[in-house]
Amino acid sequence: MMQRSDAIIIGSGLSGLTAALELSEKEKSVIVLEKEKVIGGRTSSWDEDGMLVESGFHRHIGFYKELPRILKKAGISINQIVQWEEQVDVRVKGKKDTAVFGISPIFGPFEMVRGLIGNNHIVSMRDKLSLVPFFLKGFLEYKRNPDRLDQYSVKEFAEKHHVSENALHYLIIPLSAGVFFLPPERYSAKVFFGLFYPALPRFYKMRIGAYLGGMTELLANPIATRIEQNKGKVRTGTKVKRLIVESSQVTGVILANGEEIRASHVILAADLAGAKKILREDFAEHPAFQTLFRLPTMPAVTVQMEFSKPVLPYDRTTFGPLTILGSFVEQSRSTFTHVPGRLSIILTPPEKFIPMKEEEIIKEVIAEAYELGLDLESNLLNYRIVSHPEDFYSLEPNNDWMRPNQRTDIQGLVLAGDYTRQPYFSTMEGAVVSGLKASQVIMGES
Numbered sequence: 001m002m003q004r005s006d007a008i009i010i011g012s013g014l015s016g017l018t019a020a021l022e023l024s025e026k027e028k029s030v031i032v033l034e035k036e037k038v039i040g041g042r043t044s045s046w047d048e049d050g051m052l053v054e055s056g057f058h059r060h061i062g063f064y065k066e067l068p069r070i071l072k073k074a075g076i077s078i079n080q081i082v083q084w085e086e087q088v089d090v091r092v093k094g095k096k097d098t099a100v101f102g103i104s105p106i107f108g109p110f111e112m113v114r115g116l117i118g119n120n121h122i123v124s125m126r127d128k129l130s131l132v133p134f135f136l137k138g139f140l141e142y143k144r145n146p147d148r149l150d151q152y153s154v155k156e157f158a159e160k161h162h163v164s165e166n167a168l169h170y171l172i173i174p175l176s177a178g179v180f181f182l183p184p185e186r187y188s189a190k191v192f193f194g195l196f197y198p199a200l201p202r203f204y205k206m207r208i209g210a211y212l213g214g215m216t217e218l219l220a221n222p223i224a225t226r227i228e229q230n231k232g233k234v235r236t237g238t239k240v241k242r243l244i245v246e247s248s249q250v251t252g253v254i255l256a257n258g259e260e261i262r263a264s265h266v267i268l269a270a271d272l273a274g275a276k277k278i279l280r281e282d283f284a285e286h287p288a289f290q291t292l293f294r295l296p297t298m299p300a301v302t303v304q305m306e307f308s309k310p311v312l313p314y315d316r317t318t319f320g321p322l323t324i325l326g327s328f329v330e331q332s333r334s335t336f337t338h339v340p341g342r343l344s345i346i347l348t349p350p351e352k353f354i355p356m357k358e359e360e361i362i363k364e365v366i367a368e369a370y371e372l373g374l375d376l377e378s379n380l381l382n383y384r385i386v387s388h389p390e391d392f393y394s395l396e397p398n399n400d401w402m403r404p405n406q407r408t409d410i411q412g413l414v415l416a417g418d419y420t421r422q423p424y425f426s427t428m429e430g431a432v433v434s435g436l437k438a439s440q441v442i443m444g445e446s
């Protein structure tokens with residue numbers, strides 16, 4: 001059956017949903033096609049053989065602007081769906097006490113000062129002061145010439161500015177390995193400073209939000225409902241196999257089941273690996289996409305465990321520097337309150353876990369957690385491992401220049417996704433901004 005709309009959006013992650021919502025609000029007819037059974041992409045949550053899981057635990061950063069704006073259009077206030085945290089914990093092998101750092105100058109000023117002058121059993125005042133030139137030079141350089149920063153790894157930049165070993169291990173590693181699952185020797189200094197740069201003028205907004213439920217339910221579903229209220233369509237279990245290209249113009253898509261859908265524009269809002277696959281069908285040799293094809297991907301692996309009682313005394317983002325537990329969090333009082341204890345862990349660096357058997361991964365996680373003073377064995381009820389060999393574009397040095405714009409050289413084809421060019425890298429905010437930009441390309445052309 002032939003159908004025609006103003007825009008087909010391939011992918012129901014935040015980038016695709018944002019683009020669809022924006023266009024549908026402007027009375028464009030849109031159809032979102034999602035290959036999975038649930039919407040939300042990397043922010044999705046689902047029932048996996050009786051256990052609720054999510055693509056990985058997410059934190060909403062207080063200075064995000066566009067994501068709350070999009071949610072507001074869908075009738076959701078960010079304050080309704082997150083529990084705010086003003087502090088983060090750092091747990092260190094062999095140390096009994098956890099280091100607690102305040103991150104919110106306005107909402108938790110005392111905690112911030114206490115964090116800075118305290119925690120000396122892990123990082124001394126001298127260690128902390130060694131970070132001052134590193135951050136000053138980093139932010140200045142990011143303002144002046146961000147691309148030059150992409151030549152350095154965080155570790156190289158830290159060495160250049162004489163950051164002490166302790167400060168590197170216990171303060172910088174949490175911010176690199178904990179945030180994007182890469183150790184500082186593999187993490188681009190451009191990404192490191194670039195991620196925090198937008199926070200500078202909005203520093204008063206800084207704090208982190210834990211979602212109060214599964215993210216498909218909290219974020220994706222309300223946006224999809226709003227799209228449908230605007231007469232748009234959202235189809236799940238609908239895999240796009242290839243684009244329809246006629247006279248060098250994209251005029252629609254062909255689904256895996258052979259169905260054809262036509263539209264004036266197609267927004268390819270798949271993850272990088274999915275986008276490459278679709279583009280290679282018709283544009284493998286096209287000069288417009290050769291750089292995009294070279295942009296490397298990186299994996300993500302998360303472990304989600306249920307317990308008969310909480311593992312940690314409170315739900316708070318925690319970093320485990322120099323262990324495989326890059327960042328982890330107890331969620332039984334915030335996101336998954338239906339179980340007595342629930343821990344979500346993002347493994348760092350992820351590559352080595354991709355080929356490993358699940359039982360081997362769990363064994364290693366339990367052993368490393370034990371070194372951080374956590375017993376994950378005694379009360380364990382259930383676990384799931386969510387593993388994606390190609391989850392992100394790689395945030396290693398010298399990759400940033402390969403990220404494509406949303407506008408392409410092909411008529412009728414627009415890109416969206418966190419890997420496309422926007423200032424927030426691989427984040428929810430970045431995905432939303434890319435979706436906004438994609439919708440603006442189409443509005444500008446129609």
Ligand SMILES: Cc1cc2nc3c(=O)[nH]c(=O)nc-3n(C[C@H](O)[C@H](O)[C@H](O)COP(=O)(O)OP(=O)(O)OC[C@H]3O[C@@H](n4cnc5c(N)ncnc54)[C@H](O)[C@@H]3O)c2cc1C
Nearest residue numbers: 011013014015035041042056059240274417418427428431
């Ligand atoms: C473990 C983990 C933790 C994270 N933590 C945070 C965090 O704390 N804070 C933060 O801001 N960000 C975080 N992120 C990043 C954030 O989730 C992503 O940047 C964002 O969700 C990406 O959205 P997207 O729309 O670009 O891509 P995606 O969400 O990947 O959406 C792409 C969609 O396209 C679909 N698709 C692909 N191919 C096809 C096809 N052929 N046909 C139909 N559909 C297709 C996919 O199934 C998917 O649903 C995290 C990500 C992960 C994985």
